Amino acid sequence: MxxxxxxxxxxxxxxxxxxxxxxxxxxxxxxxxxxxxxxxxxxxxxxxxxxxxxxxxxxxxxxxxxxxxxxxxxxxxxxxxxxxMGFIFQDFHLLPNLSAFDNVLLPAVFCGTDTKSVRNDAAAIISRLGLRNDNTPTRFLSRGERQRVASARALVNNPxxxxxxxxxxxxxxxxxxxxxxxxxxxxxxxxxxxxxxxxxxxxxxxxxxxxxxxxxxxxxxxx
Ligand SMILES: Nc1ncnc2c1ncn2[C@@H]1O[C@H](COP(=O)(O)OP(=O)(O)OP(=O)(O)O)[C@@H](O)[C@H]1O
Ligand SMILES: [Mg+2]
Missing domain, CATH: 3.40.50.300 (P-loop containing nucleotide triphosphate hydrolases)
Known part of the structure; x- marks a missing residue:
């Protein structure tokens, strides 16, 4: 095993x-x-x-x-x-003034790995999760949409x-x-x-x- x-x-x-x-x-x-x-x-x-x-x-x-x-x-x-690991927190922990895309990219930005390929991965997982308005600051998104942003962010690094x-x-x-x-x-x-x-x-x-x-x-x- x-x-x-x-x-x-x-x-x-x-x-x-x-x-x-x-x-x-x-x-x-x-x-x-x-x-x-x-x-x-x-x-x-x-x-x-x-x-x-x-x-x-x-x-x-x-x-x-x-x-x-x-x-x-x-x-x-x-x-x-x-x-x-990837985390989806109980209250999501999104940054309200950043767009969905930038929230998903945030871990990579922190780690200095904000490369073109990570940006492509972020775009791919966002579209896979059916988020169309990924340029909108997350404070305007519905709860279901914010949950998708949190899911995309947790998955972008392929945990x-x-x-x-x-x-x-x-x-x-x-x-x-x-x-x-x-x-x-x-x-x-x-x-x-x-x-x-x-x-x-x-x-x-x-x-x-x-x-x-x-x-x-x-x-x-x-x-
Ligand atoms: N940082 C902290 N300082 C002091 N007590 C805390 C802290 N974090 C959690 N607790 C306490 O620990 C207990 C467990 O909290 P926890 O948030 O893990 O519960 P939970 O099962 O996730 O609850 P819920 O279903 O409401 O989310 C609670 O009594 C809470 O008040
Ligand atoms: Mg809890």
């Missing part, structure tokens, strides 16, 4: 005295679609922050693409986030893992399904894995595994 993309063991995370993650384990294999559910405030976003190397303040073992996060330098972790935190919250059922149809077809083509915080039963049924976060631990839901 090939090595997991993410191997997390005995992860603990507290905010002051609030214990959010309490010795949980998690592994992610190549190409898998894992859904995470759980009540509001239980720690789903916190867990994604730890697994995505966005939050170094935790204890436990975290191996990302064979790299031990505890032993990696901040430069190595930044490189992992840039090259190995091996897509992390999505309730990407379809407050969208109507049809738009939600459309987005997952698209993400699924891009996933099948490119072969990346998905970890997504989700609630909709319809979308959950597409996942390879459903894990519920409860009392700081992920519980596997058996069919």
């Amino acid at each position: 090939s090595k997991p993309l993410i191997d997390a063991q005995s992860i603990n995370k507290t905010f002051d005295r609030l214990k959010v993650l309490d010795g949980t384990n998690f592994t992610l294999s190549e190409g898998e679609f894992v859904a995470i559910t759980g009540k509001s405030g239980v720690g789903k976003s916190t867990l994604l922050g730890v697994l995505g190397a966005l939050d170094p303040a935790f204890t436990g073992k975290l191996i990302l693409n064979g790299v031990n996060a505890a032993e990696a330098t901040s430069v190595q972790l930044a490189e992992l986030r840039r090259e190995f 091996r893992v897509l992390m999505a935190d309730e990407p379809t919250a407050s969208l109507d059922e049809e738009s939600e399904e459309n987005l997952f149809d698209l993400l699924d077809s891009i996933r099948k083509e490119k072969g990346f894995a998905i970890i997504a915080v989700l609630h909709s039963k319809k979308i959950l049924s597409r996942a390879d595994r459903i894990l519920t976060l409860r009392e700081g631990i992920l519980h596997e839901k058996h069919a």
Whole structure:
């Protein structure tokens, strides 16, 4: 069996005295679609922050693409986030005054890799996601359009893992399904894995595994 993309063991995370993650384990294999559910405030976003190397303040073992996060330098972790992972945040984190295109290109601009080929990739993924008004500042876009911009930005670097935190919250059922149809077809083509915080039963049924976060631990839901 090939090595997991993410191997997390005995992860603990507290905010002051609030214990959010309490010795949980998690592994992610190549190409898998894992859904995470759980009540509001239980720690789903916190867990994604730890697994995505966005939050170094935790204890436990975290191996990302064979790299031990505890032993990696901040430069190595930044490189992992840039090259190995793509993020769709719960509130998207788009820059409102920049166009959709510039938001998608932003990670490349930060990394100094804003080349012609990256611009072509950005244009391709934007059109694949059906965004026509990519010159419009994102503050004018509808929620569904902003969600597509966030998805395009997460995918432009061809990540091996897509992390999505309730990407379809407050969208109507049809738009939600459309987005997952698209993400699924891009996933099948490119072969990346998905970890997504989700609630909709319809979308959950597409996942390879459903894990519920409860009392700081992920519980596997058996069919
Ligand atoms: N930076 C922080 N400082 C202090 N407490 C925090 C911080 N971030 C999160 N928390 C607390 O940790 C707990 C878990 O928060 P988290 O955002 O991970 O929950 P969630 O499961 O994603 O919730 P939701 O479904 O509402 O998005 C909450 O009680 C929250 O108030
Ligand atoms: Mg959350």
